[in-house]
Amino acid sequence: MTNVCLLTARRGTLRFGQTVPKGVALMTATPTPTAAGRYPAGGRAFPHRDLLGIGHLETHEIMFLLDEAEQWVALNRQPTKHTDLLSGLTIINAFFENSTRTLLSFEIAGKRLGADVVNMHAAQSSVKKGETLIDTAATLNAMRADALVIRHASPGAVRVLADKVDCPVLNAGDGQHEHPTQALLDALALRHALKEAGRNEFAEGFWGLTVTICGDILHSRVARSNILSLTALGAEVRVCAPPALMPAGIEAMGVKPFHDFDAALDGADVAMMLRLQNERMSGQYVPSPREYRHLYGLTAKRLARARPGALVMHPGPMNRGVEIDSDVADLAGRSIITRQVEMGVAIRMACLEVLTRRARGVPGWKPGEWV
Numbered sequence: 403m404t405n406v407c408l409l410t411a412r413r414g415t416l417r418f419g420q421t422v423p424k425g426v427a428l429m430t431a432t433p434t435p436t437a438a439g440r441y442p443a444g445g446r447a448f449p450h451r452d453l454l455g456i457g458h459l460e461t462h463e464i465m466f467l468l469d470e471a472e473q474w475v476a477l478n479r480q481p482t483k484h485t486d487l488l489s490g491l492t493i494i495n496a497f498f499e500n501s502t503r504t505l506l507s508f509e510i511a512g513k514r515l516g517a518d519v520v521n522m523h524a525a526q527s528s529v530k531k532g533e534t535l536i537d538t539a540a541t542l543n544a545m546r547a548d549a550l551v552i553r554h555a556s557p558g559a560v561r562v563l564a565d566k567v568d569c570p571v572l573n574a575g576d577g578q579h580e581h582p583t584q585a586l587l588d589a590l591a592l593r594h595a596l597k598e599a600g601r602n603e604f605a606e607g608f609w610g611l612t613v614t615i616c617g618d619i620l621h622s623r624v625a626r627s628n629i630l631s632l633t634a635l636g637a638e639v640r641v642c643a644p645p646a647l648m649p650a651g652i653e654a655m656g657v658k659p660f661h662d663f664d665a666a667l668d669g670a671d672v673a674m675m676l677r678l679q680n681e682r683m684s685g686q687y688v689p690s691p692r693e694y695r696h697l698y699g700l701t702a703k704r705l706a707r708a709r710p711g712a713l714v715m716h717p718g719p720m721n722r723g724v725e726i727d728s729d730v731a732d733l734a735g736r737s738i739i740t741r742q743v744e745m746g747v748a749i750r751m752a753c754l755e756v757l758t759r760r761a762r763g764v765p766g767w768k769p770g771e772w773v
Contacts, residue, residue, distance in 0.1 A: 441466050444766025448756055452564050452571040455580035456630040464634055465607075468590050471745070471752035475594075478514070478748055487755060488517035491548035491762075496522045496538075496563075497574065498554045503718055503743065504574050504584075508551045511750035517548070535559060539566035548761055549754060552576075570757035572750075578621050583753060584717055585627035587746040589635060592672065594745070595713055595738045609636035614666045614708070616642040616698055617676025617725055620649050624717045625676060629655050642666035644688055644698065647678075663698050667707040674715040675700050675726045691724045700726045702733075713738055 441447040447466050456464070477483055493512040497505055505521065512519040533541075542550060543566065550571045552560045557577035564571035575581040589608075596604045596611075604611055613632055619625045619641050632639050633656045641652060642660040652659055660666035667673060678688065688694045705712065714730055714737040722728045731737055759767035 440469075444771060445760065451757070451760075452573075453582055453753055453757060454561055454564060454571065454573045456582045456585050456627045456634070457580065459634070461634045464586070464589070464631060467586055467749065467752055467756065468593065470756055471586075471590055471748045474514075474748040474751040474755075475590075475745065478744070478751075483514050484516065485514065486516040488512070488515040488548075488758060488762075491517045491758060492546075493517045493519050493549045493551065493754065494522060494542060494545070494547045495519065495551045495574075496542060496553075498552070498559075499575070501553055501574070503746070504553065507743070507746040508572075508574060508750050511747050511754055514747070515751055515754060517754070520547075535562060536566060539563045543567040543569075549758055569761070572753055572757065575623055578623055578626070580627045580630075581623040582627050583746070583750055584624050585631035586753075587742055587749040588628055588674070588715060588717070589631050590745040590749055591715070591738050591742045592713070595741060599711060599713075607636045608632060611637045611672065612640065612670045612709075613637050613672040613674060614640045614642060614660075614670040615674045615676065616663055616666060616700070618647045618678045619643040619652070619676070620647045622676050628674065629657055633657070640666045640670065642698070644694075646688070664704065664707055667704060670708040670712055672713045672715060673700055673705065673708055674717075675720075676717070677719065677721050677725055691721075695724050699724060700730050702727065702729055705730055705733075705736075712736065715739065715742060717742065 441462060448463050450458070450463075477485065493508075495505055495508050495512075509519050509521060539562070542563075547567075547569055549569055550563070550567060551574050552563055552571060553574040554560055554563075554576050557579035560571065560573040560576040573580060573582055575584075592608070592611075593604070613628075615625055615628060617625070620643065625641065629639055629641070639657040640660055641648070641657050642663050645661055648659055648661070678691075678694065700714070705714070714726075714733060716726060716731065716739050718739070720726055720731060720739070722731060731739060760769060765771075
């Protein structure tokens with residue numbers, strides 16, 4: 403069985419151990435999205451029509467989206483969680499693959515921004531009747547949506563759709579390829595948790611932070627996007643998996659691979675657990691769930707190998723008693739799993755708001771003003 407490398411090394415990204423070039427502006431502890439000089443002016447701050455992955459983003463573009471999300475974190479913690487910024491706009495969530503958390507998060511994000519949100523599920527789509535992806539794209543485009551959020555089981559399918567429509571497209575996960583908003587929400591959750599823990603050395607990025615990602619690395623789009631995001635922001639990333647679930651050549655992404663979970667956790671600041679992607683597996687990759695837990699499950703005893711106060715993350719859904727024990731998943735002050743869910747709404751609000759600025763005629767973002 404041949405494992406395929408997830409991606410080649412990120413172009414132009416600062417890696418762990420590198421110094422920050424003199425004059426580069428970084429995030430402050432209290433981000434101010436409109437701070438003059440922090441990012442390029444207007445649409446140059448994020449010059450992309452779509453958000454299809456983390457791999458094509460520059461570090462400052464990732465930081466820009468994180469900073470833009472802070473205002474929505476604050477709004478979502480208020481009694482009234484609504485704005486009319488996207489009033490009159492239509493967002494279609496076209497999910498060709500089953501989802502609960504991501505679909506709900508995008509739906510809440512769009513509605514809190516004041517948009518009209520329509521959900522299209524795979525079971526209800528004409529794809530089930532034999533319609534091609536290209537014809538589906540033409541149909542969606544004819545409906546004149548202002549933004550499309552797409553999840554699909556095939557890697558690259560979201561890009562195919564994006565090339566056939568006239569509005570911004572957000573990738574909500576495409577096969578084993580990428581899940582960009584998951585990586586962004588994870589970075590935002592980490593930023594908040596580290597700040598609350600008094601670890602202000604990470605206020606301007608994750609230089610010096612060690613993150614261990616353990617689980618089904620081979621099939622995980624979450625792992626891929628998080629590797630790209632975390633390394634771009636300066637973290638040292640370790641990946642741990644059974645040999646059959648570790649992509650060949652993953653070192654090219656700037657990570658350190660491990661097969662021994664105890665060794666991978668040694669001194670880590672963050673343990674990010676991933677479930678076994680059974681729906682993407684053809685064949686037997688692990689002997690049994692019980693054996694997997696014994697070697698790769700995050701238990702309280704195993705977590706003690708990490709840095710004192712190390713944070714616990716999981717993108718969900720969790721398989722308690724397999725990749726993570728319940729007492730670890732619910733560990734007060736250490737587990738930030740529910741915070742990840744909270745930050746998901748905020749980061750998706752930020753992405754929808756930023757990507758629709760051109761259509762809404764926001765000064766500095768109109769076509770021709772910055773190209």
